[in-house]
Amino acid sequence: MAANRRHVLAGMGATLAAGALMGRARAQEPGRKFGYAIVGLGSYATRQIMPRLKECEHARLVALVSGTPAKLEQYGAEYDIPATHRYSYADYDRIRDNPDIDAVYVILPNSMHAEYTIRAAQAGKHVMCEKPMAVSAAEAEAMIAACQQAGVKLMIGYRSHFEVHNLHAMELARSGVLGATRIITSEHGFNAQPNQWRLDKPLSGGGSLMDIGIYSLNAARYLAGEEPVEVSAMEFTDRSDPRFATVEDRINFQLRFPGGALASCVSSYTSNHNTYRVHGPDGWLRAEPATSYTDHQMWVHRDGKTEQVRLPTPAKNQFVAQLDHLPEAIMAGTEPRTSGTEGLRDMRIIEAIYQSAREGRAIPLTA
Incomplete structure (x- = not known):
């Protein structure tokens, strides 16, 4: 059983890594902007982040995730996000099947950062996560490990950088x-x-x-x-x-x-x-x-x-600049300036x- 489990995990790792490489290739397609799904539609997301995505050189808003159907309807209509690209927390894992989503931006209460970062990584998506990165160093370490295992980038939203x-x-x-x-x-x-x-x-x-x-x-x-x-x-x-x-x-x-x-x-x-x-x-x-x-x-x-x-x-x-930096790092094959390590240190x-x-x-x- 242990050998079979290792075989399955190895296969999952290979699949996730392949998905990450495909994500990098998609980000490099000429004329294609990097697609963000915003996870959590509180005031910071809706007043500061989503409007700025309209100004980005390399990024765009392609999907929304919220536990409030009325918010999904309101902001989906405002930003022309189709119903197929609007997700509840219950069906969040379906982002795996949406090739328009290159990354999620997790803007949730702090205690939810680790779960939604790890689930995004398991879905083969890059992650921008608001600070503080987590509610403990142990959670931060788990987030880094999940993204490394999946072969996706993890960036923390330290905008002052x-x-x-x-x-x-x-x-x-x-x-x-x-x-x-x-x-x-x-x-x-x-x-x-x-x-x-x-x-x-x-x-x-x-x-x-x-x-x-x-x-x-x-x-x-x-x-x-x-x-x-x-x-x-x-x-x-x-x-x-x-x-x-x-x-x-x-x-x-x-x-x-x-x-x-x-x-x-x-x-x-x-x-x-x-x-x-x-x-x-x-x-x-x-x-x-x-x-x-x-x-x-x-x-x-x-x-x-x-x-x-x-x-x-x-x-x-x-x-x-922060929103554009993640796709820039992915295209360059480098670590983001404010990587998960920066959040872990804090x-x-x-x-x-x-x-x-x-x-x-x-x-x-x-x-």
């Missing part, structure tokens, strides 16, 4: 024009409204850290240009506030990097922040808003002068942040 001010900040911080980076501050938060799935731990996996604090963490990492080796954290939540029955409100955490930089980060559901700063011996940079959807601003201080950085408007905004650090806050001690981090 495609936004020009953030890219410029990375370049400045790593180039040495400010001197060696010594201090990073990164603060993200907003006043969370009640009755959202993100305030329900079984759906979200955690509170502000999983939702908005991940921006503070990811920014500290990409500004430092290296991985932290230690984290310490403290948390405060007013449990009399009905919003926070199951999730945390505020977490402050500090990261120590091997090159000597220290990062101080804030995550909050009761205060508004969207900023980071990088300080070196020769100057500093500040971004505010740093990771918003629009209206980014940045200042640099050097030689006793503070100047606002004014960058040309890019041909593609961060959403369009998940491992997030688990260490929660552990530090619980235990009141610094937690060493492994590579």
